[in-house]
Amino acid sequence: MHAVYSFLTGPLAWVAFGIFFGGIAYRLVSRALLARKRDTAVFEYWSFYHALRSILHWICPFASVNSRRRPVLSVVTFVFHVALLAAPLFLFAHITLINEAFGVHWWFMPDGLADVLTLAVLGACIFFFVRRKVRPEVAYLTTAGDYAILALVAAPFLSGFWAYHQLPGHAAATLLHIFSGEVLLVIIPFTKLSHMFFFPFTRGYMGSEFGAVRFARDW
C-alpha cells in the first residue's frame, strides 16, 4: 500500500504534471504555429481590447443574452467551474503535500468550505448528466466520450471527499483519488477539456472580429 502511495505521489505525479503542463504548452504553441501558416486572419484581426471585452462577457454569468436566457445553467456552470478550480488549488491537504515537497505554500481554505465546493462540483456533474439525458438538443450531441469525461471529472472529487471523511475503504479511496486526479490532469490537454486553455482564444478571436471589424457585439 505504501509503495503504491509513494509511486502515485512520486514518479507518477511528476509524469502527470509534466504531461499536463507540457501538453498545454505543446497544444498552444503548435496551434499558434498552424494559425501563423494557415489562419493569418487570427493574428491580423486580433484585438486585445475586444478579445478581453468578449471574454469577460462570457465568463460572468448573466452578462450575455444566452446566459440570461438560461439562468439555472448559468449559475450551475459558474459555480461548477469556480469550485472545480478553487477546491484543489486552495486545499489544505494539497498545499501540505506541495509544502513538504517543495517548501512553498499559499493560502488555503477551511476544510468545511472545501467540502462544500467538492459537493457543488459533484452536484453540478449530476446536473450535467441529467441535462445530457433529458434535453434532446444536448442528447443528440452527446457521445460516450462526454459521459466518460464527466465521470473522470467527478472521480477525484468523489474519491477525495471519501478519503477526507474517512468513509469505509478510505485508504483505497486515497489511492484512487490521487490516481484519478492524475488521469484528469493528463487528459485535459488532449480532449474537449482543452476548452480550458482554448477558450480565451476562440472567444477572443470572435470578440476581436465582432468588435474591431464588424462593429457589433457578440454576447
Add this chain to the structure above:
Amino acid sequence: MLDEPRNTQEQIYDSGIAKGAERLTPEKIQRVIQEMLAGEAGARLKTYVETCVHCGLCSEACHFYLSNDKDPRFSPAGKVKQTIAEMVRRKGVVSVDFMKKASEIASTECNLCKRCAMYCPFGIDVAFLMLFVRRICHKLGITPQYIQDTAHSHSATYNQMWVKDDEWIDSLQWQEDEAREEMPNLRIPLEKEGADFMYSVIGPEPKFRAQLIYQAAVIFNTAGLNWTMPATPGWDNSDMCMYTGDNDMMARIKKAHFETAMRLRVKKIVMGECGHAFRSIYDMGNRALGWRMPPVPTVHAIEFFYELLSTGKITVLRKYDKPVTIHDPCNVIRGRGLHEMLRYVAHAICEEVIEMHPNREHNFCCSAGGGVINCGPPWKMKRVNGNKVKAQQLFEAKSKGAVTCIAPCHNCHGGLEDIIHVNEIGMDLKFLGDIIYQVMEKPEQA
C-alpha cells in the same frame, strides 16, 4: 422524433448533388477530405471541432432549429456533428450518401448568418465550418445545381446573371432615358475617371430590378454627387462563388471589382442594398486576395444614405406615412454594425417605425442568405418552412400595425417575399432606396 424522416435527398432531388454524386467513389472522397484536412484546414477549424463541449447552447440561436420543432439535427452543433466533425473523426472515410447529405446540410440548412457565434460560449463559428464543408463539396463536384450555375456565370462573365457586356450598358442607358422624363438633365455617368465614388450593384439589378438603378440615379443626381458606374465587367459586386466554396473564383471576381474601381480612380465604392455582396467585399473576398480591409474604401447603401440624410444632401419632403418595421440583414448588421445607422435612416424617412424582436445584432436571418435562396426552386419550401420564427416576427410586427417591411438587402427581399407569401402575412417589402426616392425633395419640387 429522431426516427421521423426529414427533408432528405429521397424527397428533394437536386441534379447538381445527385449527378455529381454518381461520379464519386469512397476513395475519391477520402482522398479529397484528407487533402483538405491536411492542407487548407487550419487552426480555427481544428480548434472549433476539438473545443466544442457538446453543450447545445447554440441551438436556440438558429432559426432552422427553432422552426423545425427544435429538431436537434438542425442545431448549429448538430449540423457540425453530421458533417465536418464526422469527417475529421473518420479521417475522410465516409460514404457517398454521407457526402450528399453533408452537401445538403451545409448548403441548404445554414445561412452562414453567424448568429450562433453569439450564442456559443466559445464563439465557435459554425458558419466558418459549414463553408469548409461547402468547399469540400465544391472539390467533389456535389454543389447544388442552381447556385453552381450562378457560380459558372461568375466564371464566364464576371457577373451573376449571365448579363452580356452590351446588355449591361443598355440597361443603364435605358434607365437613364426613363429617369430623364422625370429629371431632364439626369445622368448615369459611365466610366467617369476620378469621380468621387463608383456605384456598384449586383447582377440581378439590371436583370430584374432595374428600377433600383433608376431610383439611385435620381437620388444621386438630386444630391448633386460626382459619381460613376463602370461600363466593363467588374461592375457586379455580388459573389456566389464565395458561397459555393470556390475560393479561387471568389478572389478573381473581387479582384475584377476592385481593379475596376482603381482604374476609374474613384475615392470609394458605394454599394447598392445587398448584404452578401458587402460580405464579399468587406469580409471574405478581400481576405482571399490578401487585403486586411478592402483596398478601395467601400460603403454599403445604408451608410451612404445615412451620410446623405444626416448632412442634408437630400431632404425629406413628406415622410412615408405607413408604419414600417425593419429587417436587419445579418451581413451588414452582424457583419458591419450598421444597425443604428439603419434606424437613423428609417426614422428620418418614415413616420412610424415598429421594431421586430429580437433585433439589431440578435435579429434572425431571413433564411435566404448564405446562398440558400440561390440553391433554387427544389429547396424553396424547405427554406421557407425553415424560418417560421421570421414569419412569427413579421406577424407580431403586423399585429402592432406595421404595414411595410424595410429590408435593405436583395437576398432578404427574396427570402422575406416567400415567407410573407407562403404564410399569407400580407406585408409590403421595400428597400430604403424605394422609400427615399418616394419621399425626398426633388429639384422640380424645390
